[in-house]
Amino acid sequence: MKKYTTAVLGIGVRGMTHLKGLxxxxxxxxxxxxxxxxEKAKHGAEFYKLDVPCYTDAEQMLAETKPExxxxxxxxxxxxPMVKLAQKxxxxxxxxxxxxxESLREAREMAKICRESGIKAIVxxxxxxxxxxxxxxxxxxxxxxxxxxKIHVECQPWMAQLGTHFVDYALWVNGGYRAKWVIGHVSGRxxxxxxxxSPDFIMGEFLMENGTRAYxxxxxxxxxxxxxxxxxxxxxxxxxxxxxxxxCETDGWWGAFTAKTKGELVTGKNPGWYHHQEKAIQxxxxxxxxxxxxxxxxxxxxxxxxxxxxxxxxxxxCLSALDNTRVYLPITNVDYEPVLDRMARELPDVGTKLRxxxxxxxxxxxxx
Numbered sequence: 001m002k003k004y005t006t007a008v009l010g011i012g013v014r015g016m017t018h019l020k021g022l023x024x025x026x027x028x029x030x031x032x033x034x035x036x037x038x039e040k041a042k043h044g045a046e047f048y049k050l051d052v053p054c055y056t057d058a059e060q061m062l063a064e065t066k067p068e069x070x071x072x073x074x075x076x077x078x079x080x081p082m083v084k085l086a087q088k089x090x091x092x093x094x095x096x097x098x099x100x101x102e103s104l105r106e107a108r109e110m111a112k113i114c115r116e117s118g119i120k121a122i123v124x125x126x127x128x129x130x131x132x133x134x135x136x137x138x139x140x141x142x143x144x145x146x147x148x149x150k151i152h153v154e155c156q157p158w159m160a161q162l163g164t165h166f167v168d169y170a171l172w173v174n175g176g177y178r179a180k181w182v183i184g185h186v187s188g189r190x191x192x193x194x195x196x197x198s199p200d201f202i203m204g205e206f207l208m209e210n211g212t213r214a215y216x217x218x219x220x221x222x223x224x225x226x227x228x229x230x231x232x233x234x235x236x237x238x239x240x241x242x243x244x245x246x247x248c249e250t251d252g253w254w255g256a257f258t259a260k261t262k263g264e265l266v267t268g269k270n271p272g273w274y275h276h277q278e279k280a281i282q283x284x285x286x287x288x289x290x291x292x293x294x295x296x297x298x299x300x301x302x303x304x305x306x307x308x309x310x311x312x313x314x315x316x317x318c319l320s321a322l323d324n325t326r327v328y329l330p331i332t333n334v335d336y337e338p339v340l341d342r343m344a345r346e347l348p349d350v351g352t353k354l355r356x357x358x359x360x361x362x363x364x365x366x367x368x
Contacts, residue, residue, distance in 0.1 A: 004093065004293055007032040007065050009058045009082065010073030011044040014097060018071055018124075019044055021282025027290035032065040034058050058082065062089040069093040069293075075195045076102050076160070083110045087117045093293055094121040095286075099164045099196065100307050104315045105334040111308045122289055122300045123307035125168040129281040132254040132270040136239065136246050137173055144258040145241025148174055151214040154222045156234040159314055160196035163218035165250075166237055167310040170214045172301060173239055178309055179206040179214075183326045184317025187221065189347040197340050199347065204317035216317075225249065315339055322346060 006028040008019060015035070022028040030048075033041040034055040041054035055061040062070065062085055070091045072082045076099050086094045094114065100123045101107040114121040127133060139145065151174065153166040171177070188200025201219030208214065217223070226234045238247035244258035252272025257265045291298040309329075316327040318339040 001027065001290075002294070003027055003029040004068045004290065005029050005031045005065070006069040006071060007034070007061050007067040008044075008071045008073070009034045009061070011035040011040040012073065015040075015073040016044060016047070017282050018073055018095070019048055021280075021286045022071065023048055024280065024283040025286040025290060027287065028069065031067055032061045034061045059085055059089075062086075062091070067091060069095065071095040073097050076100070080106045080110055083113050083119075083121070086119060087113050091119060093289070094119050094304075095124065095289065096121070097124045098307070099160045100304070100311055102197065102340060103334075103338045104312055104331060105338075107308045107311045108334060111304050114304055120289075120292055120300070121304035122285075122292075122302045123168075123304055124285070125165050125302050125307065125310075126281050126285045127165055127250045128169055128172055128301065129284045130248075130250060130252075130270070130272065132248040132252060132272070133169065133250075135270075136237075136248045136254065139246050139256060139258065140173055140239060140241070144243070144256070144260055145239065145245055146243030147241055148210075148212050149240045149242060150212060152238045152240070153214070153216040153218075154225070154236050155216075155218040156220065156222050156224060156231040157218065158191045158194070158196075158200065158220075159198035159202045159218045160194070161198070162235055162250075163198070163202065163216060163314060164307075164310060166216065166218075166235070167214075167313050168302070168307065169237060170216070171208075171306060171310060173237075174208055174210065174212050174214075176306070177209040177212065179208055179313050179316075179329050181326050181328045182206040182313055182316040182320055184320040186318055186321040186343060186347065188219070188350045189344055190349070190351075191219070192340060192344050192347075199318070199343055200350065202314070202317055202321075204314075204320070206313050206317075225253075226251075318343065 030050050030052055032053050033044050035041040038056050070086045079096055151170045155162040184204030186199035186202050191198050191200045201221040203217045205215050224234050225236050233251050236247055236249045246256045248254040252269040255267040288300050292300045320327045322342055
């Protein structure tokens, strides 16, 4: 099968995970690595035994290696410039991290560039490949819970860290139906200082085209389901149907109350996501991407248009909170003051401390 030449920017912890998935998928040939710290790029090449050039400048890497696929694992504030570089150098595919941008305006521009340039772009909402997430989806598709009535997401990590994931997963388990309107509340501005800026807490509701309602809580006020000290990983998505419900968490826990469980709540734990150990879920993410690169009809479940709509849902909730109104989708005019700027100016300081992601085992910047 064809292998796609691929250049990777950002060889931190997440970048190394992307490299692992690209290599293990068997469908991508790495032709260049880049990081602002050259030693990180060299470490990635040495660790995976890659005989490739290493760079500190992304444009130089693209100009010299001419890859078919550009993977960039950066902070959200520079994703748009990287998409523009991909367009400039005729890249066929782009893979980037979440959140895809820092404003809906940027996200829309990125999606537009990719659409007009024929770039197949994906945004890394990869936790849907966890076995418990896949089993949840199968139970729903098999009719175990009947028709979906509502979806409830609870995440202690903030909106740009995990909320963007779970909005995508809510759309995914509900068959891809889009949201018609959103309403939201936000609180606290400490986490706006993070590299992935968000309000400390967001709570919102959105109605999807098939009538399913989704409710999302992200941040320090969301209900905890695990022991204290586990806040950076504590999350749960529950899908309620006409005949029962199922729930799962990214660190492996799951539960099902359906006709097939004979009126009993059955629970379990699968391998999960803890301390950034991915349990090979990046590999199927990239196998699915190669299938889309092979065949236009095999659209990736993490495609940029879906990710852009998920971003729109979350930004719509922030707008709803700031303007005290329901926000109808699609948002037709994005020429407004960026919501991150407005929240930094308008939200009261509630004294929340900025938590250290992943128990502070690595500096925050290392995670992208």
